[in-house]
Amino acid sequence: MEIDPFIFRLSIFILSIFIGYYVVWSVTPSLHTPLMSVTNAISSVIIVGAIIAALAGVSEDIFETSNIFGFLAIILAAVNIFGGFLVTQRMLQMYKKKKK
Amino acid sequence: MSANLSALFYLISGILFILALRGLSSPETSRQGNFFGIAGMAISIIVTFLSVGNFGPGFVYVLIFLLIGGSIGAFIAFRIPMTAMPELVAGFHSLVGLAAVFVAISAFLKPEAFNLGIVGNIKLASLIEMSLGASIGAITFSGSIIAFLKLRGIMSGSPITFRGQHIINLILGLTIISLTYYLCVSQSANIFWTLLIISFLVGVLLIIPIGGADMPVVISMLNSYSGWAAAGIGFTLENTALIITGALVGSSGAILSYIMCKGMNRSFFNVILGGWGATDQTSTSQNKEQKPVKNGNADDAAFLMKNASSVIIVPGYGMAVAQAQHALREMVDALKKNGVKVSYAIHPVAGRMPGHMNVLLAEANVPYDEVFELEEINNDFANCDVAYVIGANDVTNPVAKSDPQSPIYGMPVLDVEKSKSVLFVKRSLSPGYAGIDNDLFYRDNTLMLFADAKKMTEEIVKSL
Numbered sequence: 001m002e003i004d005p006f007i008f009r010l011s012i013f014i015l016s017i018f019i020g021y022y023v024v025w026s027v028t029p030s031l032h033t034p035l036m037s038v039t040n041a042i043s044s045v046i047i048v049g050a051i052i053a054a055l056a057g058v059s060e061d062i063f064e065t066s067n068i069f070g071f072l073a074i075i076l077a078a079v080n081i082f083g084g085f086l087v088t089q090r091m092l093q094m095y096k097k098k099k100k
Numbered sequence: 101m102s103a104n105l106s107a108l109f110y111l112i113s114g115i116l117f118i119l120a121l122r123g124l125s126s127p128e129t130s131r132q133g134n135f136f137g138i139a140g141m142a143i144s145i146i147v148t149f150l151s152v153g154n155f156g157p158g159f160v161y162v163l164i165f166l167l168i169g170g171s172i173g174a175f176i177a178f179r180i181p182m183t184a185m186p187e188l189v190a191g192f193h194s195l196v197g198l199a200a201v202f203v204a205i206s207a208f209l210k211p212e213a214f215n216l217g218i219v220g221n222i223k224l225a226s227l228i229e230m231s232l233g234a235s236i237g238a239i240t241f242s243g244s245i246i247a248f249l250k251l252r253g254i255m256s257g258s259p260i261t262f263r264g265q266h267i268i269n270l271i272l273g274l275t276i277i278s279l280t281y282y283l284c285v286s287q288s289a290n291i292f293w294t295l296l297i298i299s300f301l302v303g304v305l306l307i308i309p310i311g312g313a314d315m316p317v318v319i320s321m322l323n324s325y326s327g328w329a330a331a332g333i334g335f336t337l338e339n340t341a342l343i344i345t346g347a348l349v350g351s352s353g354a355i356l357s358y359i360m361c362k363g364m365n366r367s368f369f370n371v372i373l374g375g376w377g378a379t380d381q382t383s384t385s386q387n388k389e390q391k392p393v394k395n396g397n398a399d400d401a402a403f404l405m406k407n408a409s410s411v412i413i414v415p416g417y418g419m420a421v422a423q424a425q426h427a428l429r430e431m432v433d434a435l436k437k438n439g440v441k442v443s444y445a446i447h448p449v450a451g452r453m454p455g456h457m458n459v460l461l462a463e464a465n466v467p468y469d470e471v472f473e474l475e476e477i478n479n480d481f482a483n484c485d486v487a488y489v490i491g492a493n494d495v496t497n498p499v500a501k502s503d504p505q506s507p508i509y510g511m512p513v514l515d516v517e518k519s520k521s522v523l524f525v526k527r528s529l530s531p532g533y534a535g536i537d538n539d540l541f542y543r544d545n546t547l548m549l550f551a552d553a554k555k556m557t558e559e560i561v562k563s564l
Contacts, residue, residue: 006225009335009343016347019118024352027124029448029473030462032356032455033185035124036323039349040192042117042137043330046199048110048148049337053206054162055154056213062158066210071165073202076195078169079176084192085138086177087185092134094462095127097469 034091041084047077106151107340109143114344116140121348127468144341182463183420186319186452187251190244193322197240197303200329201296204234207336208292214337220287226336231280231292233332235299240325242303247318250307251452257312265309272302310371313494315452316360317371324353356454363448365500365511393529396547398559401488401523404547406564408485410441412477414514415457416450418491418526422553425464428490431557432466434564443480444471445514447495478515487519491553493526497538506536522546525556 027035053070116136123133149159180188207214207230208222216226249255279295282288310318331346361368405411413432419425432442444466450457461471481487489496496516500508516522517540524546531537540546549556 005338006335009338009340012340013331013335013343013347016114016344017351020121020348020351021355023118023121023348024355027121028126029359030446030455030458030468030471031124031127031130032359033189033453033459034130035121035352035455036189036319036356036453037185037192038120038124038134038137039323039327039352040189040196042120042141042345043196043326043349044199045113045117045141045144045341045345046196046203046330046333048144048339048342049203049207049333050199051145051148051162052152052214052337053203053210054165055152055158062156062161064210066206066213067158069202069206069209071161073199073206074162074165075169075172076199076202078166079173080192080195080199081141081173082170083173083177083188085134085141086174087180087188088134088137089131090177091182091185091459091462092127092130094459094465095130095468096462096465097127097467 031092031095034088037084037088037091041081041088044077044080044084047074047081050074050077101147101150101153103151106147109147110339110341111344113140113144113147113341116143117341117345117348121352140341181423182459183423185459186315186456187248189453190248190251190319190322193319193326194241194244194248196326197237197242197244197329200237200326200333201234201241203333204230204237204336205296208234208289216336222287224284227284227287228280229332229335231283231295233329233336234292234296235276235280236325236332237329238296238299239303239306240322240329242300243307243318243325244303244322246304246307247315247322250312251315257315259311260308265305269302269305272298272305276302306372312452313449314364314371316363316449316454316456317357317368319453320353320356320360321372322353324350324357327351327353360449360454363512365508391542393541394544394547396523396549398549398556399563400547401549401556402560402563404521404523405435405440405486405488405560406438408440408520410443410480410484411435411486411488412481412484412519413442413444414487414489414492414496414516415444415446415461416490416492416495417452417456418493418553420451420456420460420491422491422555424490424552424554424557425460425466427554427557427561429461429464429466431561431564434561438564442470443477445474445477445481446471447474447492447514448512450492450495474512474514481515481518484519485521487516487522488525489516489522490525490557493531493538494536496540497536499536499539508536516540517543517545520545523549525549525551525553527552 050073120133120137123129217223283291327349334342499506500511500513
């Protein structure tokens with residue numbers, strides 16, 4: 001009997017939770033704010049869905065309701081991607097060692 | 101691009117995202133980690149363009165929208181002051197939540213585009229995943245908006261509670277579950293819209309009863325939600341990068357919430373079910389008898405610290421509000437010139453988000469190896485001459501160790517009172533967010549400096 005692909009995705013999901021658990025515990029507490037902004041940036045990978053929504057299966061009319069929601073989601077996710085990564089970068093630049 | 105090839109690339113993005121978080125284990129590797137994250141994001145976006153393979157007029161629009169959103173994001177990222185990080189992060193969470201909702205709506209309206217079936221006959225599993233993603237996304241969105249308004253000060257930070265609140269939330273939660281069931285049975289668009297509206301409502305109701313001091317937990321929790329929403333959409337789109345990222349972000353936010361709750365010695369449910377401030381207002385008002393307080397000025401403080409051999413600085417949210425971090429650094433520089441050993445002690449829940457104080461100190465060019473966590477430095481207070489408490493209150497209250505009746509009993513606190521003398525910069529004697537009096541104010545070795553944190557620190561610099 002064949003295994004449903006959903007089970008594979010579920011396995012990836014659960015294993016990733018475990019990876020997340022161990023990786024996040026090893027983050028130093030002084031970098032918890034950059035951790036939040038970078039997780040926020042990477043969760044904007046939801047833009048993948050937004051691009052599909054905007055472009056896939058397009059008929060003559062590229063501004064059907066479903067596409068418009070795709071375009072809107074692209075704007076939101078793009079704000080987050082650029083904003084999230086750049087503000088993280090800006091913060092990380094400030095963490096410096098003592099000048100000897 | 102074939103589906104298998106793009107799936108492999110999505111896996112690579114997922115791994116790069118893991119490495120981005122891994123990099124944060126130390127400040128030296130963190131910048132490299134951030135580049136891994138950017139690379140992973142770039143790969144995901146390019147692969148999606150190639151696999152959709154539509155480079156018609158729509159593609160141009162997508163690029164334009166990407167550019168618009170990107171410029172707005174970049175503008176915000178460069179302009180935002182570091183003190184406003186908590187509200188920025190809350191605002192960004194709301195965008196992820198809303199994006200998840202929009203993608204789910206689009207998938208519901210046009211399931212063919214996502215290979216999920218046809219309108220009115222969407223695959224059952226996809227429908228469940230979609231409504232989960234949409235519902236969590238909607239809760240993340242409206243919850244983050246409320247958190248943003250509270251942090252920004254547009255909405256009062258005090259908890260808003262009313263009778264039957266928890267029962268209403270419970271009923272709404274059950275309604276969401278049953279609506280999901282009926283949606284699967286009927287595939288009706290109306291039920292889908294109702295589901296979204298109720299989820300938005302739940303987000304609002306969930307956050308309004310939580311008070312200002314509990315914001316670190318709220319932000320971490322919403323961080324976690326935004327991850328689960330992304331994972332839900334990832335299942336719908338059968339996209340590995342989204343599933344991996346969702347799981348990472350979800351567990352990251354959950355761990356941060358746990359650390360924050362532990363920093364306050366409160367259970368997660370205790371925080372969610374309503375704030376401290378609401379219940380303890382009465383106990384403060386009856387405790388109004390005047391106790392003697394030693395009142396000092398900048399010259400006294402400068403004299404004490406100049407002649408000390410070691411000083412520990414305890415920053416709190418008040419430092420952020422007064423933007424006193426730069427003045428503080430100047431003061432420390434002046435002290436170091438006098439041969440005083442200075443270090444910083446950070447309580448896990450100081451500020452309005454995890455790591456808030458660390459970022460502000462880093463902004464003021466304080467080297468991160470002078471900044472210590474509670475467990476690392478708490479024993480040093482006994483050997484230190486002066487503790488300079490700037491804008492912190494509840495996290496130094498010794499009552500957490502001595503009085504089992506106190507609402508903060510059991511909360512880990514900084515042992516500030518063990519140092520030879522304590523300088524307490526504060527605008528007034530008013531209690532902190534926990535609504536309880538701080539015993540420390542009336543101790544013999546405490547000198548109160550009543551002033552704005554920044555002004556006082558600047559005056560001390562002058563008299564040094």
